[in-house]
Amino acid sequence: xxxxxxxxxxxxxxxxxxxxxxxxxxxxxxxxxxxxxxxxxxxxxxxxxxxxxxxxxxxxxxxxxxxxxxxxxxxxxxxxxxxxxxxxx
Amino acid sequence: xxxxxxxxxxxxxxxxxxxxxxxxxxxxxxxxxxxxxxxxxxxxxxxxxxxxxxxxxxxxxxxxxxxxxxxxxxxxxxxxxxxxxxxxxxxxxxxxxxxxxxxxxxxxxxxxxxxxxxxxxxxxxxxxxxxxxxxxxxxxxxxxxxxxxxxxxxxxxxxxxxxxxxxxxxxxxxxxxxxxxxxxxxxxxxxxxxxxxxxxxxxxxxxxxxxxxxxxxxxxxxxxxxxxxxxxxxxxxxxxxxxxxxxxxxxx
Numbered sequence: 001x002x003x004x005x006x007x008x009x010x011x012x013x014x015x016x017x018x019x020x021x022x023x024x025x026x027x028x029x030x031x032x033x034x035x036x037x038x039x040x041x042x043x044x045x046x047x048x049x050x051x052x053x054x055x056x057x058x059x060x061x062x063x064x065x066x067x068x069x070x071x072x073x074x075x076x077x078x079x080x081x082x083x084x085x086x087x088x089x
Numbered sequence: 090x091x092x093x094x095x096x097x098x099x100x101x102x103x104x105x106x107x108x109x110x111x112x113x114x115x116x117x118x119x120x121x122x123x124x125x126x127x128x129x130x131x132x133x134x135x136x137x138x139x140x141x142x143x144x145x146x147x148x149x150x151x152x153x154x155x156x157x158x159x160x161x162x163x164x165x166x167x168x169x170x171x172x173x174x175x176x177x178x179x180x181x182x183x184x185x186x187x188x189x190x191x192x193x194x195x196x197x198x199x200x201x202x203x204x205x206x207x208x209x210x211x212x213x214x215x216x217x218x219x220x221x222x223x224x225x226x227x228x229x230x231x232x233x234x235x236x237x238x239x240x241x242x243x244x245x246x247x248x249x250x251x252x253x254x255x256x257x258x259x260x261x262x263x264x265x266x267x268x269x270x271x272x273x274x275x276x277x278x279x280x281x282x283x284x285x286x287x288x289x290x291x292x293x294x295x296x297x298x299x300x301x302x303x304x305x306x307x308x309x310x311x312x313x314x315x316x317x318x319x320x321x322x323x324x325x326x327x328x329x330x331x332x333x334x335x336x337x338x339x340x341x
Binding site: 002003004006008026028030032033035038040041046048050053054055057059 | 136137138167168169170171173174175176177178180181182183184217218221242243250252255279280309310311317318319
């Protein structure tokens with residue numbers, strides 16, 4: 001079913017779509033039917049810039065195990081970078 | 090209707106613009122048989138993945154079977170681009186508002202009945218969120234002759250599932266339903282589950298509504314979609330057979 005589980009956050013950075021890099025504006029995180037991945041539901045990440053139109057989009061669709069591992073890995077990488085003194089916020 | 094290989098068959102299929110909710114112009118894909126008819130009609134409500142190629146194909150499928158079929162673009166106001174990119178935008182906003190959907194579907198119904206080749210009998214069909222929208226619109230925009238609900242999730246909703254865009258569960262409007270419902274469901278679907286389908290059935294019985302439900306074994310969500318791993322050939326063929334029989338009985 002359509003879960004309607006989705007949240008949008010503002011993000012700063014760049015994303016690479018089919019026609020090159022673009023400035024990111026938002027990230028949409030959802031758990032719902034994927035368009036492409038062969039699962040009934042997937043954790044979808046859509047990195048977009050709504051000001052540039054709907055084609056400014058970089059997307060991934062992950063299974064739950066991959067999504068959880070990604071979250072842990074992101075946090076681990078940030079922690080390591082922080083310990084190394086590389087993060088200035 | 091069964092066609093014979095020595096019969097003439099013609100169809101026109103094209104995008105048009107119709108007035109939707111609040112009179113807003115929205116796109117719609119219409120496929121209709123050529124000739125004076127008259128033909129029954131069907132409003133074809135697209136699913137969450139968007140106003141996409143599968144929905145173009147199913148709209149033409151209905152026309153091939155003798156229906157004036159109109160598929161309104163419920164995501165028209167979100168912008169334009171490839172259907173998937175637009176669906177991503179709509180998903181991020183929590184889906185299109187239910188009031189807007191009802192208005193857009195009513196606009197499509199009005200278009201259908203106004204056609205000189207239409208019998209005046211119009212069904213409404215949807216899969217996934219489209220089925221939820223079909224049920225909602227049929228309750229709130231009277232005039233439909235039949236509903237075809239293919240695995241519509243969130244027709245029954247828990248309080249925590251309600252949102253500003255979807256403030257009322259469609260099942261709560263069941264008392265206002267004025268046409269029969271065909272339900273096509275897969276036993277392995279996680280939404281609607283077998284239990285959720287049973288809740289919908291209870292509501293239909295409680296309000297004395299006419300319905301016909303089919304729960305297919307070894308099938309889950311979206312088992313008509315030949316382009317997805319969910320496709321189940323035998324169950325899909327059986328489902329379509331039930332759809333044609335239901336339409337013949339209640340719509341023509």
